[in-house]
Amino acid sequence: MNELMLNGIGMTSKRTRERLVSRLQKEGITSSLVLDTIQQTPRHIFVDEALSHRAYEDTALPIGFSQTLSQPYIVARMTELLVADGALKRVLEVGTGSGYQTAVLAQLADEVFSVERIRSLQKKAAKRLNLLGLHNICLKVSDGHMGWEQQAPFDGIMVTAAPAQLPQLLIDQLAVGGRMIVPVGNYEEQMLYLVTKTATGEQIREIEKVRFVPLLAGLD
Ligand code: SAH
Numbered sequence: 293m294n295e296l297m298l299n300g301i302g303m304t305s306k307r308t309r310e311r312l313v314s315r316l317q318k319e320g321i322t323s324s325l326v327l328d329t330i331q332q333t334p335r336h337i338f339v340d341e342a343l344s345h346r347a348y349e350d351t352a353l354p355i356g357f358s359q360t361l362s363q364p365y366i367v368a369r370m371t372e373l374l375v376a377d378g379a380l381k382r383v384l385e386v387g388t389g390s391g392y393q394t395a396v397l398a399q400l401a402d403e404v405f406s407v408e409r410i411r412s413l414q415k416k417a418a419k420r421l422n423l424l425g426l427h428n429i430c431l432k433v434s435d436g437h438m439g440w441e442q443q444a445p446f447d448g449i450m451v452t453a454a455p456a457q458l459p460q461l462l463i464d465q466l467a468v469g470g471r472m473i474v475p476v477g478n479y480e481e482q483m484l485y486l487v488t489k490t491a492t493g494e495q496i497r498e499i500e501k502v503r504f505v506p507l508l509a510g511l512d
Contacts, residue, residue, distance in 0.1 A: 305336055308348040315350055316368050323372040325379070329399045330368055335361075337420050338390040357410050357512070359505055361390040362452060366502060370450055370473045373486050373499065375400050380448045384465065386436030386507070387452035391417030397450065398426045405429075405443045407436045410512045435510055439465040446470055453507040454482050463487060463494055475504040 313331045321327060336347035338361060343353055352360045371393075374380070380401040388394055388408035394417065398404045408414040411433050418431055432440065436451070437459060444465035449472040451462065458476055466472055466489040475482045484499040 305334055305348065309334070312348045312350065312364055316365060319350075319365050321365070321368045321372055323368075323375065325375055325400060326368050326372045326396075329371070329396050330364065333392070333395050333399070334424075335364070335392055337423065338392040338395070338417075355390045355413065357413060359389055359410070359413065361392055362504070367393055367396060369499075370452075370484070371396055371400065373473050374448045374450055374471055376471070382443070382446045383448040383450065384440055384443070384446045384462075385450050385452065386439070386462070388414055388417045388431060389452060391420050393450065393452055394429060394431075395421060395424060395426055397448075398429050401428070401448065403428050403430070405432070405440050405446070407432050407434045407440060409433065409435055409508060409510070433511065436507060437461060437509065441465065448472070449474075451475065451507065452504065454478075454502075454504040455507040458485065458487065458496070459507075463489065466494075473499075475502045479506070 309331055313327050336344040339347055339353050350364050352363045355361050383397050383401040383404045385394055385406040388406040394406045414431055414433050421429055439462045445467035447467050447470040449462055451474040454475040454477055468489055468491050470489045472487040475484050482502050484502045486497045486499055488495045
């Protein structure tokens, strides 16, 4: 990302971002690619001003419409799993929300496609991403269960809301060798999965228990 773009957006938070990164390291995040990206991405512009003083705490934050911006640890963990083999070419994100995870991904991939079902969240996210000078992003208002077939195949898919079951339609949009990170389950219990597409099917690995908002059907 162009550092100049960030200069105007509160270098005061540079120190606090450094503190966040050292906490993430203590929590087990090791990818320097991911830590560096989080270090240079201002999280405070992705929440309402009244909450911006909490933006560098390792906690989830409300973004309106009963939705949340994920805890930095989980953003880092999911991103680390997605870019385990290095930066990616084409990534699909399901659940743009605030746009923070989109901003992180856009610095680690050639192109990011992100879908969101709530139009006003998508509009706000688009403004923020523009402000950061990130232009390798395509946003769309649609039901993420469908993925983005016209732009497939993807070498990475990140789902940031939980479907009840592993989403086969999204697995179908992965390139061979591509990875998908997806939380699956209901309100009470969810598991984060890493799905790797192979020439003959897919490999599925359980990562850890998580808590996400549900992947809802249809548009708002
Ligand atoms: N990645 C986001 C996390 C937002 S929470 C961030 O960094 O802020 C999950 C988001 O998924 C919410 O914005 C919610 O509206 C969206 N969502 C839920 N179901 C969806 C669906 N079927 N299709 C697209 N987006 C969906």
